[in-house]
Amino acid sequence: xxxxxxxxxxxxxxxxxxxxxxxxxxxxxxxxxxxxxxxxxxxxxxxxxxxxxxxxxxxxxxxxxxxxxxxxxxxxxxxxxxxxxxxxxxxxxxxxxxxxxxxxxxxxxxxxxxxxxxxxxxxxxxxxxxxxxxxxxxxxxxxxxxxxxxxxxxxxxxxxxxxxxxxxxxxxxxxxxxxxxxxxxxxxxxxxxxxxxxxxxxxxxxxxxxxxxxxxxxxxxxxxxxxxxxxxxxxxxxxxxxxxxxxxxxxxxxxxxxxxxxxxxxxxxxxxxxxxxxxxxxxxxxxxxxxxxxxxxxxxxxxxx
Amino acid sequence: xxxxxxxxxxxxxxxxxxxxxxxxxxxxxxxxxxxxxxxxxxxxxxxxxxxxxxxxxxxxxxxxxxxxxxxxxxxxxxxxxxxxxxxxxxxxxxxxxxxxxxxxxxxxxxxxxxxxxxxxxxxxxxxxxxxxxxxxxxxxxxxxxxxxxxxxxxxxxxxxxxxxxxxxxxxxxxxxxxxxxxxxxxxxxxxxxxxxxxxxxxxxxxxxxxxxxxxxxxxxxxxxxxxxxxxxxxxxxxxxxxxxxxxxxxxxxxxxxxxxxxxxxxxxxxxxxxxxxxxxxxxxxxxxxxxxxxxxxxxxxxxxx
Numbered sequence: 338x339x340x341x342x343x344x345x346x347x348x349x350x351x352x353x354x355x356x357x358x359x360x361x362x363x364x365x366x367x368x369x370x371x372x373x374x375x376x377x378x379x380x381x382x383x384x385x386x387x388x389x390x391x392x393x394x395x396x397x398x399x400x401x402x403x404x405x406x407x408x409x410x411x412x413x414x415x416x417x418x419x420x421x422x423x424x425x426x427x428x429x430x431x432x433x434x435x436x437x438x439x440x441x442x443x444x445x446x447x448x449x450x451x452x453x454x455x456x457x458x459x460x461x462x463x464x465x466x467x468x469x470x471x472x473x474x475x476x477x478x479x480x481x482x483x484x485x486x487x488x489x490x491x492x493x494x495x496x497x498x499x500x501x502x503x504x505x506x507x508x509x510x511x512x513x514x515x516x517x518x519x520x521x522x523x524x525x526x527x528x529x530x531x532x533x534x535x536x537x538x539x540x541x542x543x544x545x546x547x548x549x550x551x552x553x554x555x556x557x558x559x560x561x562x563x564x565x566x567x568x569x570x571x572x573x574x575x576x577x578x579x580x581x582x583x584x585x586x587x588x589x590x591x592x593x594x595x596x597x598x599x600x601x602x603x604x605x606x607x608x609x610x611x612x613x614x615x616x617x618x619x620x621x622x623x624x625x626x627x628x629x630x631x632x633x634x635x636x637x638x639x640x641x642x
Numbered sequence: 643x644x645x646x647x648x649x650x651x652x653x654x655x656x657x658x659x660x661x662x663x664x665x666x667x668x669x670x671x672x673x674x675x676x677x678x679x680x681x682x683x684x685x686x687x688x689x690x691x692x693x694x695x696x697x698x699x700x701x702x703x704x705x706x707x708x709x710x711x712x713x714x715x716x717x718x719x720x721x722x723x724x725x726x727x728x729x730x731x732x733x734x735x736x737x738x739x740x741x742x743x744x745x746x747x748x749x750x751x752x753x754x755x756x757x758x759x760x761x762x763x764x765x766x767x768x769x770x771x772x773x774x775x776x777x778x779x780x781x782x783x784x785x786x787x788x789x790x791x792x793x794x795x796x797x798x799x800x801x802x803x804x805x806x807x808x809x810x811x812x813x814x815x816x817x818x819x820x821x822x823x824x825x826x827x828x829x830x831x832x833x834x835x836x837x838x839x840x841x842x843x844x845x846x847x848x849x850x851x852x853x854x855x856x857x858x859x860x861x862x863x864x865x866x867x868x869x870x871x872x873x874x875x876x877x878x879x880x881x882x883x884x885x886x887x888x889x890x891x892x893x894x895x896x897x898x899x900x901x902x903x904x905x906x907x908x909x910x911x912x913x914x915x916x917x918x919x920x921x922x923x924x925x926x927x928x929x930x931x932x933x934x935x936x937x938x939x940x941x942x943x944x945x946x947x
Contacts, residue, residue, distance in 0.1 A: 351722050352685055376715040377682045380657055400747040402718040406711075410681040413707040417656050437741055442705040442736035443785050481749050492706035 339641035340365045340542055342565065345381040347606035347632040349549075349571050349585075354613050357405040357634060359606070361449035361567070363488065363544060364412060367444055370487065371395045371411075372546050378407035379414055380529040385635060389415060394402055396472070397428035398548035399483035412451070420449040427454045427464050427472075429482045433455075458482035458580075461559070475559055479584045484521060485548050487559065490541035492642070542640040549607060551581060552590040553595065560598035564640045567632055568594065569607035573621055588618045592625035601640075606632035644946035645670045646794075647870065650686040652911035652937040654854075654890075655708060659918050662939060663708040664911070666762055666872070667692060667744050668793065668849060671774055676700045676716075677791065677851050683712035684719055690940060694720060699770065701777070702733035703853035704788035705828035710737070714744055717756070720925055725754040731761045732769050732777075734787045763787035766818055766864070782855035784889045790853050792864065795846035806839040847945040850905075855911060856886060857895040869945045872937055873899065874912035893923045897930035906945075911937035 341364045358375020362382075369391040371378075375384055382389060386459035389411075397405045405428070415424065426432065433453040440447065456464050456474050459482070465472035468491070475485030477642030494515035497506075510520055523584040545560050547568040560566055571585035580587045588605055605615075605622055612618055615631050622629035630638070646669045663680020667687075676683075677815065679727030687694060694716075702710045706926040712731070733736065736759040736937070745752065761769050761779050765789070770777035780790030796828070801819035802811075815825055819840055825833040850865050852873040865871055876890035885892045893910055900908035910920075910927055917923055920936050927934035 351719050352688060376712065377685060380682060383657060400744070402714055402744070402748060405682065406718075409707055413711075414656050429747075433745065435744055436738075439705070439707070439740055442734075442786070443707060444738065481747070507811045561738045 339355045339639055340490075341385070341545060342544060342567075342638045343385065344604075344605075344606070344632045344634055344636050344638075345378055345385070346375050346634055348403075349569075349607045349609055352611050353610035356608065357381060358407070359548070360390075360407065361546065361632075365488070367391070368467075368470075370472075370488070373398055373404045373548065374405050374407040374411060376406040378408075379411045381634070382411075388416065388422065392424075394424065394425045394427070396464075396486050397426065397432055397483055398477075398485065398546070399429055399479060399529040400431055401433075401481065401549065404548065409436065412436065412440075412447070413443075413445070415449065416445065416447045423450045423452050425452045425454060425465075427456060429458060429484065431457050440468075456484060458484065475545065475547060475556070477548060478553055479549045479551070483549055485550070486546045487563070487570075488546075489541065490545040492541055493538035493562065495531070495535035495538050498534050498536055502529070504528075512519060528591045544640065549582045549584065550584045552584060552594065554594065554597070557594055557597040560594070560600055562599055562601075565604065565638060566595055566598070566602070567604040567606055570605040570622065571607050571609050573612070573618055588622040588629075589625055591624035592629055597631065601628065602638070603629045604632040605629060605639065621630060644944055645795075645849060646870075646945075647733060647849060647909075647942050647943045648690065648692075649909075649937045649939055649943075650683055650690065651680050651939055651943075652913060653708075654874075654914055655913045656915050658915035661913065662686060663711070664853070665712065666851065666937075667697075670793070671773075672696070674698065675777075677705055678709040678853065679712040679716060680708050681711040681715075684716045685717075685888040685938070687890065694723065695725065697725065697729075698817045699730045699732070700898075701769075701791050701851075702731065702737055703782075703790065703851070704734055704784060704786055705736055706786065706819070706854065709853065714741065717741065717752070718750070720752065720754065721752045725752075728755045728757050732761060734763060734789065735760050741795055755903045760873055761789060763789065766888075770847070780850065780852060780861070782853060784856070788854055790855070791851045792868070793849040793851075795848065797846055798843035800836070800843050803839050807834070808842060809833075841945065854889065855891060856889045857891045857899065859899065859902070862902040863901055865899070865905055867904055867906075869906040870909065870943060871903070871905045871907070871942065872909040872911055873908040875923060876912050876914050878917070878923055893927040893934075894930055897927035897934055901931045906933065907943070908934045909937040909943065910934060 343362045345360035348356035359373040360378040361372040363370040473487045477483045482489045536641045543563040545563045545566045568590040568591040572592040574589040650665035664678045665683040666677040668675040780791045782788045837860045848868040850871045873896040875893040875896040877885045879892045879894040891920035
C-alpha cells in the first residue's frame with residue numbers, strides 16, 4: 338500500500354515569498370488526512386485539485402494561527418457543499434471550544450457532524466486506528482501544547498504463493514497462511530509449512546510529522562527507521578540560539594536527528610521568512626544527512642517499498 | 643478631500659472563479675479603514691501593496707465566516723511585524739470574545755492593544771468620529787446581526803477669497819469667515835459680509851457599505867444622495883425568491899434602491915458562485931440604474947467632487 342504526501346504550505350509565521358502557512362495532505366489509499374490547516378488552505382486544496390469531500394480526518398498540531406487559521410473556512414465550505422458524513426478533527430485542548438464559539442455566533446447548524454478528538458498534551462497517545470493504520474501523537478517541545486503525528490501501517494499479511502498450493506483452501510485456511518501460521522489437516526498432519534508457500538510481506542510504511550518544536554534529541558527513538566519524516570527547520574545553524582529561544586529547530590539539528598534515527602528521508606519545512614532562497618538550508622541539512630528534501634508547496638513524496 | 647475605495651474581494655460563500663471573500667479598503671487621506679476581512683485578506687493586502695501598518699481601523703459587518711475569517715491572521719501578522727499602535731476593531735457582539743479566546747489558547751500577548759468597539763445591532767449608531775469624518779452603522783436585515791457602515795465627511799469650511807480682504811485677519815476672524823459668519827469691528831460695524839469674501843465649500847463626500855441583507859426599501863432614506871454605495875447583489879432577479887429566503891438581494895433590487903435614493907454610483911458585490919460571468923448581473927442593474935459597477939477585486943473607485 339503506497340502512501341503519498343503532498344505539501345500544501347510550509348512557511349512559518351508571516352506569508353512571504355509566495356509561500357503559504359503549514360498544511361499537508363497524506364493520502365493512504367482512499368483515506369485523506371489533512372495535517373494542519375493554515376489560512377488559505379482551502380484555496381490550495383482547490384489549486385491542487387484535491388477532492389474536499391475525501392477529507393474525513395483533520396489533525397491539528399497546535400493552536401498557533403499559522404497552523405490552524407484556515408480550519409474554520411474549510412469547515413464552512415464543507416457545509417456549503419452539503420457534506421453529510423462526519424468530519425473527525427484531532428487537535429489540542431481548546432480547539433473544539435474555538436470552533437464551537439464561532440459556529441454559535443454565525444448561528445450555523447452544520448450539514449454534518451464534527452467529531453472532536455482532543456489529544457492529551459505531553460503523552461504519546463494513539464488517536465486513530467483502523468484495520469491498516471495507527472496514528473500516535475508525538476509530544477513536542479514548543480511554547481504551547483504541541484504534538485506531532487506518527488502514521489504507522491500495521492504489519493502486512495503474507496501473500497500466498499498459489500503455485501505451491503495443490504488443494505482448494507477454505508477462507509479460514511487462507512487467513513491462517515496470510516497470518517504466518519502453518520496449516521494442519523483435521524487429523525493433525527502438516528499440510529503446508531508457511532514459509533514454503535507464502536511470500537514475505539512488504540515492510541509496513543511509516544510517516545512522522547514533527548511540527549513546531551525545539552530540538553528533542555531523544556526523538557531519535559520515536560523516529561527510529563521511519564520511512565519519511567517531516568521535521569520543522571525554521572532556521573539555519575548560525576541562528577541556533579534564536580531557534581532554541583523561540584522553541585524551533587535548525588536545519589542541521591533536524592538533519593542530525595534524522596541521521597541518529599536512521600530515517601529514510603527527511604523533509605525540511607516551516608521556513609523562516611528571512612530565507613527567500615531555501616537552498617542554503619537544504620545544503621546545510623544534506624551536509625549531515627544526504628536524504629534531505631525541501632517541503633515545498635505542491636511537491637509530492639511517495640512511500641512505496 | 644478625495645477618498646478612494648479599493649475592492650479586495652467580493653465573492654459570497656465559497657471561493658470560486660478566482661474570486662475571494664469580502665474585504666475592502668477605504669482610504670481617507672492618511673487614514674485606512676479595512677471593511678470586512680474574509681479569509682486570505684492579508685494575502686490580497688500584500689498583492690495590492692497596501693501598507694499594513696497604515697490600517698488602524700477595521701470594521702466587521704457580521705459574523706459569517708466569509709466576512710471575518712481573515713481577521714485573526716491579520717491580527718497575528720501585525721503582531722509579528724511588531725506593531726505598537728492601537729488597532730481599533732468595530733464589530734458585532736461576540737467578535738471580541740472570539741478573538742480573545744484564540745489569543746488565549748495561542749498564549750499570545752500582542753505587541754499592541756486591540757480596542758474593541760462592539761456596536762449595538764438594529765440601531766443606527768455613530769461608531770467613529772474624528773475632525774473630518776463620522777461613521778454610522780446601517781442596521782441590515784440578515785440571518786444574524788448585521789450592519790452596514792455609512793462614512794460621511796463633515797461639512798467643509800468655506801475658503802477665504804484673499805483678493806477681497808484688505809486687512810490682516812486675526813486667527814479668530816479667519817476662523818469665523820471659514821465657518822460662514824460675517825465679520826464685525828469692535829464697535830459693531832460690519833467689516834465683511836461672508837458670502838462676498840468666501841468661496842462655497844465643496845460638498846462633503848459619503849460612502850455607504852451595505853453588507854449582506856435582504857432588500858430594505860426604506861434604506862433609500864439612509865442612502866439619500868450618497869456619492870458611492872456598495873450594496874450586496876448576491877443573485878439575479880430570476881432568483882428573487884431565493885434571495886429573500888436566504889436574506890440576500892438581487893442586482894435589480896439593489897439598482898432600484900440606488901435609483902430611489904438618488905445615489906451617485908452603485909457598486910454590486912457579494913456575487914453568488916453560480917455566476918462565473920458577472921456581466922449579466924451588471925446589465926440587469928444598469929437597465930434600472932445606469933451608474934452601476936461591479937465591485938471586482940483590485941478595482942479602485944474614487945470620490946472627488
